[in-house]
Amino acid sequence: xxxxxxxxxxxxxxxxxxxxxxxxxxxxxxxxxxxxxxxxxxxxxxxxxxxxxxxxxxxxxxxxxxxxxxxxxxxxxxxxxxxxxxxxxxxxxxxxxxxxxxxxxxxxxxxxxxxxxxxxxxxxxxxxxxxxxxxxxxxxxxxxxxxxxxxxxxxxxxxxxxxxxxxxxxxxxxxxxxxxxxxxxxxxxxxxxxxxxxxxxxxxxxxxxxxxxxxxxxxxxxxxxxxxxxxxxxxxxxxxxxxxxxxxxxxxxxxxxx
Numbered sequence: 001x002x003x004x005x006x007x008x009x010x011x012x013x014x015x016x017x018x019x020x021x022x023x024x025x026x027x028x029x030x031x032x033x034x035x036x037x038x039x040x041x042x043x044x045x046x047x048x049x050x051x052x053x054x055x056x057x058x059x060x061x062x063x064x065x066x067x068x069x070x071x072x073x074x075x076x077x078x079x080x081x082x083x084x085x086x087x088x089x090x091x092x093x094x095x096x097x098x099x100x101x102x103x104x105x106x107x108x109x110x111x112x113x114x115x116x117x118x119x120x121x122x123x124x125x126x127x128x129x130x131x132x133x134x135x136x137x138x139x140x141x142x143x144x145x146x147x148x149x150x151x152x153x154x155x156x157x158x159x160x161x162x163x164x165x166x167x168x169x170x171x172x173x174x175x176x177x178x179x180x181x182x183x184x185x186x187x188x189x190x191x192x193x194x195x196x197x198x199x200x201x202x203x204x205x206x207x208x209x210x211x212x213x214x215x216x217x218x219x220x221x222x223x224x225x226x227x228x229x230x231x232x233x234x235x236x237x238x239x240x241x242x243x244x245x246x247x248x249x250x251x252x253x254x255x256x257x258x
Contacts, residue, residue: 034226037158037238038141038149045237047156049251054162055085057103062089064170065103070184071112080106081162081250084234087220088165094216095169101213102176104166104183104230107253108159110147117144120187127190142192142227156237161250163236166228169209180206183230197229 035042057065057078063085068074080088084106092101108116121140125131131139137150145157158164169177176182180202181194193201197210210229217224217232223239225231233239235249 036141037145042237042241045240047248047251050249052081054079055082069105076107077105091216091220098172099169101167102170106165107162113157114147117146120144156252158233158236161236163250164233166230177209178205195228197226
């Protein structure tokens with residue numbers, strides 16, 4: 001019955017109104033179907049760590065990386081799992097001439113992850129006094145993975161497994177191309193409208209660059225977190241959920257920051 005009503009509405013709408021209706025419907029559908037990183041269906045996926053080695057981008061020249069993110073004592077941000085590294089190289093070869101990847105951040109310790117989550121949580125709480133704790137928590141998870149889940153259980157953030165990478169595109173001269181918002185400025189995007197992969201609030205040039213990046217990364221098996229155009233992963237639970245894998249490939253690792 002609902003489908004019939006929608007078809008009737010579409011039949012009586014004029015072309016401009018129909019286009020507007022379609023855009024709203026698409027936006028509503030995306031919001032309704034988006035799976036958050038702390039969705040129970042994601043968290044229930046078991047992790048069988050294959051103990052794969054890490055590659056430090058400081059010891060190679062294929063993939064560019066930026067200066068350390070604005071986090072004190074962040075020494076391991078250039079470390080990723082070997083398969084993640086190999087797939088990133090594979091994807092880079094498919095980029096149009098004149099474009100390369102640049103890594104903003106990969107591995108994070110739990111202490112660093114907690115700081116990032118807490119900063120954004122407090123930012124949202126202060127700017128939205130009417131939100132309850134559940135709303136604040138869920139909205140925060142759109143841009144930062146928690147260390148402790150809402151039910152009090154321990155979480156395993158993707159960045160703490162070496163499976164997740166935050167990346168963007170640069171040109172041959174090392175200049176950042178238009179991506180809509182720089183990764184380092186994510187905290188300034190309080191509503192998350194600019195950070196969302198399919199944002200309509202960015203320039204056509206930025207949309208083009210995001211599309212290019214998405215296509216090559218998806219082609220080699222990466223999965224994007226749709227609230228962050230820069231966040232891609234391979235082998236974590238979020239990846240396992242979307243790839244319908246029986247288990248995640250990488251578990252928690254610790255480093256000198258802990």
